[in-house]
Amino acid sequence: MENFNPLRDAIPAGEIRRALVIKLRHHGDVLVSSPVFSALKASAPQAEIDALVYADTAEMVTLHPAVAEVHTIDRKWKKLGVVGQAKAELALFNALKARQYDLIIHLTEHWRGAWLCRLLKPRWSVGPAVKGRSKRWKQSFTHVQTMHNALRHMAETNLDALRRLGIQPGPDERRLKLVPGEPAERAVAAHLAGFGLAGKDFIHVHPASRWFFKCWPVERMAAVVAQLQAEGHAVVLTAAPSKDEQTMVEAIQARLATPAFSLSGELSLKELAALTQAAKLFIGVDSAPMHIAAAVGTPVVALFGPSGDKQWGPWGVPARVITSQQHPCRPCGADGCGGGKVSDCLTILSAEQVLAAARELLAS
Template identity: 80%
Template sequence: METFNPLRDAVPLGEIKRALVIKLRHHGDVLVSSPVFSVLKAHAPQVEIDALVYADTAEMVTLHPAIAEVHTIDRKWKQLGAIGQLKAELALYNTLKARGYDLIIHLTEHWRGAWLCRLLKPRWAVGPAVRGRSKRWKQSFSHIQAMPFNALRHMAETNLDALRRIGIQPGVNERCMTLVPGAPAEAVVAKHLAGFGLSGRGFIHIHPASRWFFKCWPVENMAALVERLQVEGHAIILTAAPSPDEKRMLDSIQGRLTKPAFCLSGQLSLKELAALTRVATLFVGVDSAPMHIAAAVGTPTVALFGPSGDKQWGPWGVPCRIVSSTRHQCRPCGIDGCGGGKLSECLTSLSVDEVFQAVQDVLSQCGGVGK
């Protein structure tokens, strides 16, 4: 018996052979869109699903079991000069054209997605409603996804709304994020853990930084948390991106510790970071891509939130605790620090006791950690 679908312009899934999902944003944004691939594949298993992302975010979706091919746009193309950039753009267009997409799902307001829909001419195309856009934007898509701002709705669900718009209702167990580290990354991490003497042992993975430093907890607080966990007998591994600012943050934390923590500052690729987090008993961090990576690999998480919205961007689909201020009614404001001053009082006011208790709660919930 055919399932009743009240959406009159629902896309007939059985007629789709290839689909392209476009997500041109930062690492965490791309990872939070990963359920779209899983749900689409679950409801239309015959479809070959490709992804189009920025080159530096490709590791967020490569090896995803629902993705056939990952196509990339390199932000560095602009450095090639007009002719070089044009050649790169034409090569990408020809590659996408040859795939012959029946469906394109564009998940952001980037104009490139609209132009690709016009150029590639899929039978169906989904794009977000963007206030103030011209008819040209709307006419680029067969289906427009409503995008009302809702600070209480997680971005994973907002991404899945693109599928709901064409008649797909995601099942409760289909909405998890997915990130596959891969065997090479797992081997690198296993070697690091063996060098630390942590093979087969539990440890807590702490990534203190975000690319946006106004989302970060003060280093003296993070150092105090690390020391307190060490006193409790927990092994701690600190990580940071290769950026000089993040490395300095970790150096500052290490310099405040009686006993330095294990450290992999700037030494891991994104896949290796995922492999490390996956074998950790607990992840502790701020609103950042590594926090989303922890959720995607299924690791219980303690996340500190300040000016950004935890309902929209919190850890998705894993046991977690959000630590945020109840004393600052202005959060989440989305501003880069109070008054634009790069320091967020709603974060700096969080006490070590509050975060330590959150860690204890999650560890207790998940059965503790090896010591």
């Protein structure tokens, strides 16, 4: 006997042949949507499930076992001129049209998803309710997902799109998933061998975020690294190749009696995931690398300031989230206090708080 489903407009998962999941946001946002692919595949194993993401975030979903094809939009298309961009857009549309999707799941407020639902005409489609949007937005979808408040983690909010269709995710499918791949794992193993390290004998520290108002003071992070070294732990530092992040790592290294091992600016996203997967602990701030750590199953110590830890904290792994209890104004989402790029709720956090959390996870 089939289980009773109280949702009157639930879709028959067994009839889905092809589905498209659209997530046009940053790296961490895309990775936090990875459970949608796992849960949909578990409910519709016969379906081919594609992703549509920005080109620079594609590595967040490539090699995912539930993803058939990854379609991308390159932000650089705008530099091709009117004709060049039109050709690129048309090629993408034709590729999507050829897939003949039965279902489109649109996970953001981006208008492109609504227009694709209208143009591709899937049998079913779901998009988020967006306050202030016209009827045209709502009428672009067969189902509209009710959005939740900031106390609900974004992984669950993404999965709510499936729940709106009558598909209930199981506990095994709700974790984030990122597959580094063998080439990335081999490259990282070679780097570690050069340091005299192997898997699970080092701590990975990624101190930066692309948004610097989310970053902890350099001297505080250097104090944590120095104490971990004093306690016998090898530390590997990473950062993106941007000048600001490179400068941050250099400032940390300059404060250490013995410089940490560093792969700053040297790794692809897949290689960063492979490194984190090989670590025994990850320490960082609210950033895509923090979500990568959760997706590869590495315990996480995460520092949160103005951003919301309930909505964006480490998901599905042993974790300690360090936040200020003295700032009732957080999470405010502001670009530093008063827009000054420095967040008091982060600068107040002590090195000892982070070290205590790290020791707890290392001992567990």
